[in-house]
Amino acid sequence: MATPAFNYGSDVSGLVWGFLLEDGAATPLDAQDAAHWLRAPAAGQFVWLHFNLSNAASERWLRAHAGLPDEFYETLHQGSRSTRIEVADDALIAVVNDVLHNFSVDTAEISTLWVHVTPRGVITARRKPLESIERLRQDVLQGAPLRSSVELLVHLLRDQADVLVNIVRDAVARVDATEDQLLAGRLTRRREDLGALRRVLVRLQRLLAPEPAALFRLLQRPPAWVAPDDRQELRQSTEEFTVVLSDLAALQERIKLLQEEIAAQVNEDNNRSLFLLTIVTVMALPINLIAGLLGMNVGGVPLSQHPHGFWVVLLFTALVTGALAWLLLRLQRPR
Secondary structure (H helix, E strand, O other): OOOOOOOOOOOOOOEEEEEEEEOOEEEEOOHHHHHHHHHOOOOOOEEEEEEEOOOOHHHHHHHHHHOOOHHHHHHHOOOOOOOEEEEEOOEEEEEEEEEEOOOOOOOOOEEEEEEEEEOOEEEEEEOOOEHHHHHHHHHHHOOOOOOOHHHHHHHHHHHHHHHHHHHHHHHHHHHHHHHHHHHHOOOOOOHHHHHHHHHHHHHHHHHHOOOHHHHHHHHHOOOOOOOHHHHHHHHHHHHHHHHHHHHHHHHHHHHHHHHHHHHHHHHHHHHHHHHHHHHHHHHHHHHHHHHHHHOOOOOOOOOOOOOOHHHHHHHHHHHHHHHHHHHHHHHOOOO
8 A cells, every 4th residue: 555645734846835926916836837937937927935845855846946046055954043134146045033833932932934035036945834924925815915026025024023023912911910910919920930931032032133234234235136115125124123122122121120029029038037937046045945954853953842933934934035025126126
């Protein structure tokens, strides 16, 4: 019995989906139609091909039909780095780190999307389903007007910023709940939970933040085929992403302050407990001392023959203990 081949959510060539875009209209493409169009591209059109690199056939198809530069394949085999956009052979190569589809702050799973942009098309490749690229596909299916390949890249960056905004909102809601509980004196979320959330946000900021040097070089010297309107859109999307990252940094600082406040509260509670324990120990010292002295099995124990000796010793012990407690409490009063 033949076993069906596992295609990783793509066709036999590794293509997950493909679109031919013209005047805002998107026509689906399969791998055969895409290869035919790439051999003879038509004016006024561009394609968007999305590949799954978990399928080993993807890279073979790209090398055979896409005509991509060697720099693109080199980035495919590099480790995860921060988001960047660079120029290579008059094309744009973007490495975009994004969160997985159905992302959760508790898991904080992140993967990489590789993008190659030319006037005639956009080729994207990933190993795991990502949130931003799925949003972009839904917008294309719903008829989002995309005039050029660069505008599609800008749309992707803005979708990524929207995903990060939702993550920040979720984290802010958690921090608000923790802060309200702290102010109400019924904190249930532990300090370790805030620490885990802060580590997730730091990792997101480190991987999702675009490299400033690469973006600066691109915005200053973009390829000649990039239209002025696309340059402005790319600049605006970068500024929007920077605002989101500044909100992320402010949230990290807020979490840090909450951690310090919780730590100070825990230290204060510990100091109060130690103080009460010290008072009880000091107050019990006269009782233990007198009991030890009177419990000696030697002659000459005072009041041993007195009919009210027990009550005399008890009264004396109570007076000494009360005086000692009054002195300790007086010393702790604010001056």
